[in-house]
Amino acid sequence: MVNRKRSVWSQILASVLVNAVYAMENYPIMFVNTLLSPLSILIVITFVSHGMLIGFGIEGALIMTAVMSGVSMQGDLSHLKNDMKLQDMVVTSPTGPLTYVAGMGVSEIVFSLPVLVLLVILASIYIQPTLMQALTILLVIIVMFCFSIALGFLLSTLTTDVMQSWGFSGIVSVLLSTIPPVYYPISYIPMPFQYIAYISPTTYAAQIAQAAMGYVSVSKLNLVVDWIVIVAVCIALLVLGYKKARWREP
Amino acid sequence: MNGIEVRNLSKTYDGRTYALRNVNIMFPERGILSIIGRNGAGKTTLIRILATELMPTSGSASVGGIDVVAKPAAAREIMAIVPQEARTIPWMTARQQVFSYLLYRGFPYSEAKERAVKSLKQLGLQKYTNKLSRLLSGGTKRKVMVATVLASEARVIFLDEPTTGLDPISRRELWQLLNKLKKEYLIVLTTHYLEEAEYLADTIAIMESGRIVAMGSMDELRKRAGQQYSVRVMDERRPKLPKGVRVVRFDGGYQVLTDRERAFAISNALMHEKARFSTNPVSLEDLFYYFAKRSINEDTEEQGDDEW
Incomplete structure (x- = not known):
C-alpha cells in the first residue's frame, strides 16, 4: 500500500459523507434543523419590518449561513475528535490536516445546501440582484466561509471535550451573529454601540453586501476598508489555523 | 528493521x-x-x-x-x-x-x-x-x-x-x-x-x-524474574518454609514465587504439613506485580523485602 496513489477527492468525500450525507440520510431531523435555523430570523425580521427588510434579511441569512458553518464545524469536529476519536484515526492515516479541514468545510456546505438553495430562490424573487451584485455577495460569502472554517478548525483542535466546544460555540455565535447587524442596517444600532458591532468581521461583510445591493450608502474608502478587514482576518485565521492547530500534538 | x-x-x-x-x-x-x-x-x-x-x-x-x-x-x-x-x-x-x-x-x-x-x-x-x-x-x-x-x-x-x-x-x-x-x-x-x-x-x-x-x-x-513457579497456600497461618524463601500475603493466604527445584521442595514440605496449596507456572499477573513492584521500590529506594 506504500506506493499506492492516494485520491485527495476520496479523502474530501470521506468527510462529506461522515459529517453531512450520512448524518442527513440516517437522521432526517438534521435536515429539518438546517432549514429552520437561518430561516427563523429571516421570517422574524420580515414580519417585524412589515416586509421592508426582506432584502436585508435574505442577504443576512446567506452571510449567516456561511458564518455559522464554521461554528457548526467547530462543534462537529470537536465531537468527532473527542467523543468518536475519528480525528486520531485520521491523523494516523494518509489524510493531512488541510485535506481533512477542506473536506469538513465542504461537508458544512453540503449540510447547508438545502437552505442555500431556498435562499437563492428567495433572493431571485425578492431582491433580483444583477450579475455584479450576485458575484459581490458570493465573494463575501466565500471569504466569510473560509474565515469561519479556519476559526472552527482552530478552536476544535484546542478543545478537549464537547462541553468546552459548546462554550466556544456560544462565544463565537455572539461575536459573529448576535452583535453584527447582518439582517438590518448598522444605523439601527444606536451610538456608541455601533463601535461594538465593528469588533465582528461579520459587520464588515454585511456592510459590503448591503452596499452592493444599494440598501445602504457606504463611501468607496469604507468599502475598501471593509474588504481589507474581512480578507485580512480570513488570511490571518487561515495562517493561524495552519500553524497553531494541533494535528500531531507537540 | x-x-x-x-x-x-x-x-x-x-x-x-x-x-x-x-x-x-x-x-x-x-x-x-x-x-x-x-x-x-x-x-x-x-x-x-x-x-x-x-x-x-x-x-x-x-x-x-x-x-x-x-x-x-x-x-x-x-x-x-x-x-x-x-x-x-x-x-x-x-x-x-x-x-x-x-x-x-x-x-x-x-x-x-x-x-x-x-x-x-x-x-x-x-x-x-x-x-x-x-x-x-x-x-x-x-x-x-x-x-x-x-x-x-x-x-x-x-x-x-x-x-x-x-x-x-x-x-x-x-x-x-x-x-x-x-x-x-x-x-x-x-x-x-x-x-x-x-x-x-x-x-x-x-x-x-x-x-x-x-x-x-x-x-x-519468567527466566528474567528467576521465578518460574508460583506456590499458593490457601491458609491464614504462615506456612513453615525453607529459609531464604520470600513469602507474600495473597488473597487471605500466602504466595511464594520461586524456581522449579524450590517449588518442588516447597510443595513436598507443604504436603507433609497437609496444607491446602497449589503449584502453577508463574502467571503474567505474578510477573507484572513482581516487576512493577520492584521498579516502584527502586524509585522509592525501598527494598520491600518484608513483602516478598
Missing part, C-alpha cells in the same frame, strides 16, 4: 513531568507486542508517539523501517490505529463506517466500497453491514472498528485497550480474531487485562512510571 525499533524514547511535559523515560523496544515485523501497565504508566503515550499522533521529547522511533518522528507522512501509509475509547459513529452503518475510513486512506470510491464489504464479511459481520452502529452491541462495535483498520491494508495496527468494557464472550471472540491476524500483521496492543496479553502476545512490555521495566515472551519474563 521492518518491525518496531525504539531507542531512548522520552516524553516530558513542562520539562519536569515524565510520561516516558528512555524507552527501548525491538520487535519483528509480525506478531503481537502487548504493552501492559497501570493507569498512567505511559502505554497510551508510547502508542500515540509510534502512531505519529504525538511528538516525543527525545529519542528515536521507527515503525516498519520508517522514522515516525522525521517522516510521519510515510509512516502513516503503513499504519492504522483504533484509539482508546474510539467509537463507531452512531449515525452510520457498519459498511459506511469502514467505507468512509477507506476513503480517508485515499482508496478510490469503488475499491473502497468493495473492500468495506469484504472486510466486514471476513470478520463475520456481514449481517450488520447495513445496521446503524448505535444499534450494535459493544462487542460488535469493537469488531467493526477492527474491521475498519484491517480493510486499509495497513500492516501495522495499533489497538489501544480494544477489549475494555467488553463482556467475556465478546472479548474471547476478539482474541480469537487477533490470534489469527498476528500471522500477517504487526499488532501493538495495550491492555489492562493481563490474561489477554498472556494469551495473545508474542512479546510483553511491562511499563511502570514511563519506563519499560521488563520485556520479553512469557518464558523470557
Whole structure:
C-alpha cells in the first residue's frame, strides 16, 4: 500500500459523507434543523419590518449561513475528535490536516445546501440582484466561509471535550451573529454601540453586501476598508489555523 | 528493521513531568507486542508517539523501517490505529463506517466500497453491514472498528485497550480474531487485562512510571524474574518454609514465587504439613506485580523485602 496513489477527492468525500450525507440520510431531523435555523430570523425580521427588510434579511441569512458553518464545524469536529476519536484515526492515516479541514468545510456546505438553495430562490424573487451584485455577495460569502472554517478548525483542535466546544460555540455565535447587524442596517444600532458591532468581521461583510445591493450608502474608502478587514482576518485565521492547530500534538 | 525499533524514547511535559523515560523496544515485523501497565504508566503515550499522533521529547522511533518522528507522512501509509475509547459513529452503518475510513486512506470510491464489504464479511459481520452502529452491541462495535483498520491494508495496527468494557464472550471472540491476524500483521496492543496479553502476545512490555521495566515472551519474563513457579497456600497461618524463601500475603493466604527445584521442595514440605496449596507456572499477573513492584521500590529506594 506504500506506493499506492492516494485520491485527495476520496479523502474530501470521506468527510462529506461522515459529517453531512450520512448524518442527513440516517437522521432526517438534521435536515429539518438546517432549514429552520437561518430561516427563523429571516421570517422574524420580515414580519417585524412589515416586509421592508426582506432584502436585508435574505442577504443576512446567506452571510449567516456561511458564518455559522464554521461554528457548526467547530462543534462537529470537536465531537468527532473527542467523543468518536475519528480525528486520531485520521491523523494516523494518509489524510493531512488541510485535506481533512477542506473536506469538513465542504461537508458544512453540503449540510447547508438545502437552505442555500431556498435562499437563492428567495433572493431571485425578492431582491433580483444583477450579475455584479450576485458575484459581490458570493465573494463575501466565500471569504466569510473560509474565515469561519479556519476559526472552527482552530478552536476544535484546542478543545478537549464537547462541553468546552459548546462554550466556544456560544462565544463565537455572539461575536459573529448576535452583535453584527447582518439582517438590518448598522444605523439601527444606536451610538456608541455601533463601535461594538465593528469588533465582528461579520459587520464588515454585511456592510459590503448591503452596499452592493444599494440598501445602504457606504463611501468607496469604507468599502475598501471593509474588504481589507474581512480578507485580512480570513488570511490571518487561515495562517493561524495552519500553524497553531494541533494535528500531531507537540 | 521492518518491525518496531525504539531507542531512548522520552516524553516530558513542562520539562519536569515524565510520561516516558528512555524507552527501548525491538520487535519483528509480525506478531503481537502487548504493552501492559497501570493507569498512567505511559502505554497510551508510547502508542500515540509510534502512531505519529504525538511528538516525543527525545529519542528515536521507527515503525516498519520508517522514522515516525522525521517522516510521519510515510509512516502513516503503513499504519492504522483504533484509539482508546474510539467509537463507531452512531449515525452510520457498519459498511459506511469502514467505507468512509477507506476513503480517508485515499482508496478510490469503488475499491473502497468493495473492500468495506469484504472486510466486514471476513470478520463475520456481514449481517450488520447495513445496521446503524448505535444499534450494535459493544462487542460488535469493537469488531467493526477492527474491521475498519484491517480493510486499509495497513500492516501495522495499533489497538489501544480494544477489549475494555467488553463482556467475556465478546472479548474471547476478539482474541480469537487477533490470534489469527498476528500471522500477517504487526499488532501493538495495550491492555489492562493481563490474561489477554498472556494469551495473545508474542512479546510483553511491562511499563511502570514511563519506563519499560521488563520485556520479553512469557518464558523470557519468567527466566528474567528467576521465578518460574508460583506456590499458593490457601491458609491464614504462615506456612513453615525453607529459609531464604520470600513469602507474600495473597488473597487471605500466602504466595511464594520461586524456581522449579524450590517449588518442588516447597510443595513436598507443604504436603507433609497437609496444607491446602497449589503449584502453577508463574502467571503474567505474578510477573507484572513482581516487576512493577520492584521498579516502584527502586524509585522509592525501598527494598520491600518484608513483602516478598
